Amino acid sequence: xxxxxxxxxxxxxxxxxxxxxxxxxxxxxxxxxxxxxxxxxxxxxxxxxxxxxxxxxxxxxxxxxxxxxxxxxxxxxxxxxxxxxxxxxxxxxxxxxxxxxxxxxxxxxxxxxxxxxxxxxxxxxxxxxxxxxxxxxxxxxxxxxxxxxxxxxxxxxxxxxxxxxxxxxxxxxxxxxxxxxxxxxxxxxxxxxxxxxxxxxxxxxxxxxxxxxxxxxxxxxxxxxxxxxxxxxxxxxxxxxxxxxxxxxxxxxxxxxxxxxxxxxxxxxxxxxxxxxxxxxxxxxxxxxxxxxxxxxxxxxxxxxxxxxxxxxxxxxxxxxxxxx
Amino acid sequence: xxxxxxxxxxxxxxxxxxxxxxxxxxxxxxxxxxxxxxxxxxxxxxxxxxxxxxxxxxxxxxxxxxxxxxxxxxxxxxxxxxxxxxxxxxxxxxxxxxxxxxxxxxxxxxxxxxxxxxxxxxxxxxxxxxxxxxxxxxxxxxxxxxxxxxxxxxxxxxxxxxxxxxxxxxxxxxxxxxxxxxxxxxxxxxxxxxxxxxxxxxxxxxxxxxxxxxxxxxxxxxxxxxxxxxxxxxxxxxxxxxxxxxxxxxxxxxxxxxxxxxxxxxxxxxxxxxxxxxxxxxxxxxxxxxxxxxxxxxxxxxxxxxxxxxxxxxxxxxxxxxxxxxxxxxxxxxxxxxxxxxxxxxxxxxxxxxxxxxxxxxxxxxxxxxxxxxxxxxxxxxxxxxxxxxxxxxxxx
Numbered sequence: 001x002x003x004x005x006x007x008x009x010x011x012x013x014x015x016x017x018x019x020x021x022x023x024x025x026x027x028x029x030x031x032x033x034x035x036x037x038x039x040x041x042x043x044x045x046x047x048x049x050x051x052x053x054x055x056x057x058x059x060x061x062x063x064x065x066x067x068x069x070x071x072x073x074x075x076x077x078x079x080x081x082x083x084x085x086x087x088x089x090x091x092x093x094x095x096x097x098x099x100x101x102x103x104x105x106x107x108x109x110x111x112x113x114x115x116x117x118x119x120x121x122x123x124x125x126x127x128x129x130x131x132x133x134x135x136x137x138x139x140x141x142x143x144x145x146x147x148x149x150x151x152x153x154x155x156x157x158x159x160x161x162x163x164x165x166x167x168x169x170x171x172x173x174x175x176x177x178x179x180x181x182x183x184x185x186x187x188x189x190x191x192x193x194x195x196x197x198x199x200x201x202x203x204x205x206x207x208x209x210x211x212x213x214x215x216x217x218x219x220x221x222x223x224x225x226x227x228x229x230x231x232x233x234x235x236x237x238x239x240x241x242x243x244x245x246x247x248x249x250x251x252x253x254x255x256x257x258x259x260x261x262x263x264x265x266x267x268x269x270x271x272x273x274x275x276x277x278x279x280x281x282x283x284x285x286x287x288x289x290x291x292x293x294x295x296x297x298x299x300x301x302x303x304x305x306x307x308x309x310x311x312x313x314x315x316x317x318x319x320x321x322x323x324x325x
Numbered sequence: 326x327x328x329x330x331x332x333x334x335x336x337x338x339x340x341x342x343x344x345x346x347x348x349x350x351x352x353x354x355x356x357x358x359x360x361x362x363x364x365x366x367x368x369x370x371x372x373x374x375x376x377x378x379x380x381x382x383x384x385x386x387x388x389x390x391x392x393x394x395x396x397x398x399x400x401x402x403x404x405x406x407x408x409x410x411x412x413x414x415x416x417x418x419x420x421x422x423x424x425x426x427x428x429x430x431x432x433x434x435x436x437x438x439x440x441x442x443x444x445x446x447x448x449x450x451x452x453x454x455x456x457x458x459x460x461x462x463x464x465x466x467x468x469x470x471x472x473x474x475x476x477x478x479x480x481x482x483x484x485x486x487x488x489x490x491x492x493x494x495x496x497x498x499x500x501x502x503x504x505x506x507x508x509x510x511x512x513x514x515x516x517x518x519x520x521x522x523x524x525x526x527x528x529x530x531x532x533x534x535x536x537x538x539x540x541x542x543x544x545x546x547x548x549x550x551x552x553x554x555x556x557x558x559x560x561x562x563x564x565x566x567x568x569x570x571x572x573x574x575x576x577x578x579x580x581x582x583x584x585x586x587x588x589x590x591x592x593x594x595x596x597x598x599x600x601x602x603x604x605x606x607x608x609x610x611x612x613x614x615x616x617x618x619x620x621x622x623x624x625x626x627x628x629x630x631x632x633x634x635x636x637x638x639x640x641x642x643x644x645x646x647x648x649x650x651x652x653x654x655x656x657x658x659x660x661x662x663x664x665x666x667x668x669x670x671x672x673x674x675x676x677x678x679x680x681x682x683x684x685x686x687x688x689x690x691x692x693x694x695x696x697x698x699x700x701x702x703x704x705x706x707x708x709x710x711x712x713x714x715x716x717x718x719x720x721x722x
Contacts, residue, residue: 061564078721081330081567089565095558111339112566
């Protein structure tokens with residue numbers, strides 16, 4: 001995870017009361033948030049919840065009906081060249097000319113960003129290295145795999161060394177290897193001080209990358225904070241699953257379950273087949289006592305698994321529906 | 326990192342170069358801007374005016390074989406009165422051969438001086454002239470018919486002269502007197518030939534007409550590409566850079582404008598060299614081409630701005646191109662029927678074609694087409710402005 005933003009730093013991005021309607025439908029409804037330098041901020045929500053609309057307003061390609069966007073201290077509008085120069089946009093779709101090579105795409109978008117000559121060549125080389133496409137940079141994009149296209153898509157957003165990198169679902173449709181490479185690159189960039197606005201509907205990506213996450217649904221922000229803060233806000237327990245071996249250990253398992261219930265910090269215990277599930281607000285604190293109880297009851301432990309409540313659970317709690325709905 | 330944003334002009338050049346590179350790379354531009362109009366101009370030019378391209382090849386048959394008919398034959402074949410026009414008469418052995426060659430397209434039309442022409446000036450005798458024509462060779466037929474009418478009028482005047490001479494002398498006219506009178510008249514009459522409309526090089530006319538038709542498709546690409554790039558996401562990516570939407574649009578318009586102009590010039594150069602097609606004063610031709618490209622770009626931008634999808638844009642551009650081409654006379658020829666002439670002034674291509682005809686047929690020069698240039702520029706500004714406003718709405722909703 002990238003370094004956590006300090007609250008005293010001047011925010012790279014400030015969104016205040018953003019509203020956008022399409023006809024009668026309110027796509028974004030009063031969204032406000034800030035991102036500090038070096039912070040990776042996630043907008044987590046299902047498809048159609050307003051993430052891309054928010055990003056379009058932040059990037060200055062869609063006018064908000066209400067609210068303001070400020071990037072690096074400059075007001076963002078559809079005509080604000082100074083604010084736009086501080087933003088690197090990586091759209092959800094592969095926004096590249098497929099009949100051109102990666103280098104030709106980079107050269108074109110780099111020129112539009114005001115880069116030229118040696119500086120342009122230097123930056124093209126640098127971003128190709130970051131995304132791992134240097135060896136295939138002369139190939140046409142149409143000849144790339146899905147993962148390579150995604151990486152080239154990201155390279156364009158990084159080309160002009162923006163203050164804020166906007167990544168809109170950058171791993172959709174990507175194979176696991178490329179996905180991991182993309183996520184690793186983003187972690188590195190965040191660590192180097194780049195502010196990142198990251199939208200996703202993949203809970204695990206938000207948990208891995210983001211210092212803070214906003215949970216968004218129907219255009220509204222339902223909650224915001226670090227993963228731990230969000231999980232704590234819904235009051236869910238950690239779940240310790242102790243797997244046991246042997247058909248003949250039923251009595252020992254029952255004794256172990258009863259002993260576990262008496263432990264301080266355990267809220268609930270259930271017997272499930274050959275396993276015992278123990279619910280606790282803080283698994284780290286009770287884990288040693290649980291293992292000790294199992295040993296004293298003569299239970300043959302074959303495995304222990306601890307599952308903390310995740311953002312999926314937070315989303316479910318807040319909206320009453322699963323994240324991938 | 327803060328950098329100085331590109332000036333709108335520089336940004337437009339970057340966008341234009343990018344669009345040009347991509348269109349030339351997939352070769353669609355060569356077909357639309359150059360090969361298409363060139364092929365159509367060659368086909369139309371050849372079909373309409375026979376095998377000789379810019380000149381009207383006409384035949385003349387002397388079936389009378391009198392001194393009078395020989396004088397007419399010599400005058401026509403010698404090009405008397407046609408020195409500065411593309412009309413060329415050649416002698417043909419008999420009427421049957423003339424009909425065969427007209428049917429084959431070897432000749433545009435033919436004039437047959439029938440037997441008895443030599444005595445037509447005598448009282449009570451009539452000159453018989455037969456015009457052999459192909460219904461598809463409209464201009465050639467008009468020219469020969471006009472020549473025939475002119476000769477007939479000359480013969481009538483000769484008859485009057487002979488009758489007057491006979492009355493004054495009190496003696497009947499001799500065959501020598503009749504022949505002498507007729508032999509003098511045709512050469513005078515040929516100088517007054519009205520070809521029944523302006524004789525325009527077919528290759529030059531259809532070169533311009535087909536270039537303009539294909540221009541709609543070439544320049545319509547600009548607005549269409551906005552829709553395509555919106556769908557592909559590259560438009561949003563461009564709009565997220567510090568470049569104004571106006572500069573992006575200007576770059577796209579400039580790329581298609583350059584392409585359209587290059588296509589126009591290539592058709593001009595090829596038809597001029599292959600067919601000896603006289604387009605007119607070069608400076609005026611180039612200025613007219615620029616004004617035409619500007620006007621058609623404006624109209625095509627407006628037309629494509631009515632679309633919401635790439636497919637709609639294709640359909641609308643095609644419909645507008647063909648309707649305007651029909652109304653403007655691109656398929657009809659230089660001498661429009663009266664009704665169509667009235668409609669053609671509503672179209673940019675109508676104005677442009679008429680100006681090309683003026684340059685070609687009347688050698689009017691730049692000053693002579695000033696009115697058409699003003700109208701074309703005005704059409705480009707009005708339609709282009711409305712189109713740009715509409716396209717900008719698509720770009721920045």
